[in-house]
Amino acid sequence: MARRIDVTGAGGVRLAAWEFGDPPKTDRTHGTPPAGTPPATGAGDPPGVLLLHGLMGRASHWAPTARWLSARHRAVALDQRGHGRSDKPPRASYTREAYVEDVEAALEQLGLGPAVLIGHAMGALTAWQLAAKRPDLVRGLIICDMRASALGSASQHTWTEWFRAWPAPFATLADVRKWFGEDDPWVERPNPARGEFYAEVMAESPDGWRPVFEPEQMLRSRETWVYDAHWEELAQVRCPTLVVRGLDGELGRAEAQEMVRVLPRGQYAEVADAGHLVHYDQPEAWRAAIEPFLNTLRDL
Secondary structure, three states, X not given: OOEEEEEEOHHHOEEEEEEOOOOOOOOOOXXXXXXXXXXXXXXXOOOEEXXXXXXXXXXXXXXXXXXXXXXXXXXXXXXXXOOOOOXXXXXXXXXXXXXXXXXXXXXXXXXXXXXXXXXXXHHHHHHHHHHHHOHHHEEEEEEEOOOOOOOOHHHHHHXXXXXXXXXXXEOOHHHHHHHHHHHOOOOOOOOHHHHHHHHOOEXXXXXXXXXXXXXXXXXXXXXXXXXXXXXXXXXOOOOOEEEXXXXXOOOOHHHHHXXXXXXXOEEEEEEOOOOOOHHHHOHHHHHHHHHHHHHHHHOO
16 A cells, blocks of 8 residues: 655645555544545554655655554655655755755644654755754654765765766666666675665656656755765754664764764664665664664653
8 A cells, every 4th residue: 555645845846745554543543534635643643753765765665664664653755855756846946954844844744743753865864954953843763874974075976977877768677677786886796675776766768767856956955965064963863863874884883873972862773784775675674673762762
């Protein structure tokens, strides 16, 4: 089951939010609301969770996590602006402020707050920036493989060249899986999960398979955070926070542990045999890493 709920983000940008599992029944449940209508919330409702994908990701990447979460939570995944089924206006703002305001609006319109935010990469940065800005909306936070340090201009140049290297359009989805899972120069060893991850963000066009996002918008989004460090905002997060890294991910152990030290209520976990796509590489180990933390939040 995948149920879409439309919400309105900053500047009127239409965003698609998704429920991938039936929320747990409560004493207040009296049937299913019409498609596109957020259910009423209040005392007795299951705790809310909002899942935020990373750059180039989409809400469906969270589907397995959202399904097991839905046994005890109302779990919603958001296609952020420029991604998935959400709007991609060419002249819209792709700043940090716009992404954060989108999530703020989504939490309020969906009636999820105070919610647990679970973010991967760029989504994690958005999550902790919102937690610093609106502590009333966030009761817990999970940061998945996102650095707080500045990455610099060389990193942005590398990404620009990487997009240019894509052999798009791809003739078939099998070609997508092979290139991103094996042939991409960024791949050190075959990684089928990475190939599947990118296959999910492709759509068929008359000349082949192309990404559902605009690479230029991804670079515009990225340039609004890579030149700055984000330690100050991290220190302003007051809710319990779990920092999770893949053993072979982009967030190194030393930096992750420093993030935990800076966070007022930080905790640490790492997942073996996982790269940057922790939740996608090793879904069972990912669940084992975050479920105990989520259980502690239920007692707060």
